[in-house]
Amino acid sequence: MRSIISLSKVVLFPMLTFAFYTLYFFGYIFIVLFQRRYERWRNFCMKLWGKSTMRLFSMEISVVGSPPKPPFFIVSNHLSYIDIPIYSAVLDTTFVSKIEIKHWPLIGFMARTLGIIFIDRRKKNDVHRVNKKISTDLNQHQGVILFPEGTTSPGVEVMKFRPSLLQHAALSEMSVSYAALRFETFEPDQPAYKSVCWWGDVSMLRHLYLMGKNRKIHVQIRFGNEKVFSNDRKELADILHQRVSELFVPVTENMDEVFEPLNL
Numbered sequence: 357m358r359s360i361i362s363l364s365k366v367v368l369f370p371m372l373t374f375a376f377y378t379l380y381f382f383g384y385i386f387i388v389l390f391q392r393r394y395e396r397w398r399n400f401c402m403k404l405w406g407k408s409t410m411r412l413f414s415m416e417i418s419v420v421g422s423p424p425k426p427p428f429f430i431v432s433n434h435l436s437y438i439d440i441p442i443y444s445a446v447l448d449t450t451f452v453s454k455i456e457i458k459h460w461p462l463i464g465f466m467a468r469t470l471g472i473i474f475i476d477r478r479k480k481n482d483v484h485r486v487n488k489k490i491s492t493d494l495n496q497h498q499g500v501i502l503f504p505e506g507t508t509s510p511g512v513e514v515m516k517f518r519p520s521l522l523q524h525a526a527l528s529e530m531s532v533s534y535a536a537l538r539f540e541t542f543e544p545d546q547p548a549y550k551s552v553c554w555w556g557d558v559s560m561l562r563h564l565y566l567m568g569k570n571r572k573i574h575v576q577i578r579f580g581n582e583k584v585f586s587n588d589r590k591e592l593a594d595i596l597h598q599r600v601s602e603l604f605v606p607v608t609e610n611m612d613e614v615f616e617p618l619n620l
Contacts, residue, residue: 358569363568364568365567365568366561366564366565366568369412369413369564372405372408372409372412373409376401376404377405377466379401380397380398380401380469380470383397383401384397384398384469393497394471395448395495395497395498398471398498399448399449399497399498402441402444403444405441405444406442406443406444406445409438409441409442409445410442410575413438413567413570413573414570414571414572415573415575416572416574416575417442417446417575417576418574418576419576419579420576420577420579421535421579421580423446423577424447424499424533424579425448426448426449426494426495426496426497427494427496427498428494428499428533429490429494429499429500429532429533430447430449430500430502430532430533430534431501431502431503431517431533431534431535431596431600432502432503432534432535432536432537432600433503433505433509433514433515433536433604434503434505434508434509434537435509435510435511435537435538435539435552435553435607436508436539436552436563437508437554437560439537442537442577443501443577446577447499448497448498448499449498449499449501450470450472450498450499450500451472451473451501451502452472452473452474452475452486452490452501452502452503452521453467453472453473453474453475454474454475454477455474455475455476455482457474458472458474471493473486473489473493473500474486475521483520483521483523486521487521487524487525488524490525491524491528502521502522504517504518504519505517507555507617508617509553509615510549510550510553510555510607510608510611510615511538511539511548511549511553511606511607512606512608512609513604514600514601515617516597517593517594517597518593519589519590519593522592522596523589525592526586526587526588526589529585529587530585531583532584532585532592532596533580533584534579534580534584534596534599534600534603535578535580535600535603536577536578536600536603536604536605537575537577538575538576538577538578538604538605538606538607539573539574539575539576539607540573540576540607541572541573541574542571545571546570547607548573548608549607549608549611550566551563551566551567551569551570552567552570552573552607555616555617556615556616576605578603578604578605579603580599580600580603584596584599
């Protein structure tokens, strides 16, 4: 029975995603034609999508601390692609993503019209463009979320932060907020680090199936109550890593498998 329920979720998730995007896109066209700002409409649709996704996968969320209001620049640990709808359900925000997604059929078009900020990590000089884009896109209607670990993990610890994307925040002495994300499942379901966190060589379809078999997933987001400043990007990355690590509660402390990060 759990397998049948999970398979239905695997089918419903892309259908749900494309349904909400279709709703968004028709409104987006109208807004662009009349030269209005689209962020509020995007935030509304993304919030509905995020909350619907959480309901589909039997996720219950608890928020500790106060979510920041736009404009904000916030960093977080990264556990899975499901982090995106979770944060969308809570925050008015856009995201920084790898540039490969920009060229994916259909998904890339969706991401571009949703205002996702892309970075080509193979080109060191692309960091300057992205840092400028982050600064431009911060406004009263939206913030920006960055996952400075650069990949997902099983949630044993917060991995080292890459300082390059914090360059603009350092030079402009921008205040940076921070948050920590955690998942928990309950017996007899599989542990969250295996079935909710996405890492290793598990395909997305296989992972959706494993996640869909869970009867209940508890999601916790812990927001820091302070903001961090530094004019040195490496120092800023180190301070933020320390603050997120202090907030973070491990998803698991015992792993039989060897952690192999995804190439994100």
